[in-house]
Amino acid sequence: MTNLNAAAERGRTILATRPLNRWRTIDLLTCAFLGVAFGAIYWAWGIAYAVPSEILSAPFAPLGALANWPWLMAGILGGLIIRRPGAAVFAEVLAAAVSMLIVTKWGAMTFVSGVVQGVGAELGFLLFGYRRFGARAAMVAGALAGALEAIFEWYSYWTDWDMTFKLAYLILLAAAGAVFAGLLSLALTRGLARAGALNSLPPGQEARESRTIA
Numbered sequence: 001m002t003n004l005n006a007a008a009e010r011g012r013t014i015l016a017t018r019p020l021n022r023w024r025t026i027d028l029l030t031c032a033f034l035g036v037a038f039g040a041i042y043w044a045w046g047i048a049y050a051v052p053s054e055i056l057s058a059p060f061a062p063l064g065a066l067a068n069w070p071w072l073m074a075g076i077l078g079g080l081i082i083r084r085p086g087a088a089v090f091a092e093v094l095a096a097a098v099s100m101l102i103v104t105k106w107g108a109m110t111f112v113s114g115v116v117q118g119v120g121a122e123l124g125f126l127l128f129g130y131r132r133f134g135a136r137a138a139m140v141a142g143a144l145a146g147a148l149e150a151i152f153e154w155y156s157y158w159t160d161w162d163m164t165f166k167l168a169y170l171i172l173l174a175a176a177g178a179v180f181a182g183l184l185s186l187a188l189t190r191g192l193a194r195a196g197a198l199n200s201l202p203p204g205q206e207a208r209e210s211r212t213i214a
Contacts, residue, residue, distance in 0.1 A: 027087070076181055089121075
């Protein structure tokens with residue numbers, strides 16, 4: 001019990017003090033479910049986001065980045081819930097593929113964005129050695145997903161912007177990825193764990209052990 005408390009105080013998760021490399025069937029199914037569910041959400045946001053994006057970008061074009069953070073969440077959630085190498089990429093790429101197949105106005109570029117965002121989120125968890133899954137890891141994953149997506153968009157959508165606009169867009173999307181996508185994903189993970197929806201996964205097991213310790 002003392003060791004569990006000490007690990008929690010150091011910001012390390014109770015069960016993931018070492019990387020969980022072996023994938024189980026439940027991990028694959030959960031990651032697939034996240035990808036499909038967020039694929040539908042991404043498609044819906046692709047329709048709804050036009051209004052907030054136009055409002056935000058009216059005074060300063062790069063502010064439109066603040067409407068793009070919802071597209072980063074699948075990868076972050078995949079990493080936070082599954083906690084295995086590749087989970088962030090798997091969830092984000094599948095979400096992008098589903099969104100593309102439902103049909104979005106960006107076509108195949110949607111899938112490419114999913115790969116870029118998934119790699120960014122994956123790098124965030126990799127930097128912590130797949131050992132930490134708290135606020136810092138979630139925010140770093142969100143920031144890197146947003147930053148890589150911004151760089152990709154420099155050469156695909158915002159080719160006529162000068163470097164000042166491009167850098168502002170990168171900073172804003174990285175910040176939105178960290179604060180909104182990262183922390184919201186963490187709050188959603190913890191809420192699902194407390195509700196018992198993740199009992200067979202590390203966040204759910206940690207929630208049970210935390211209640212036992214308390």
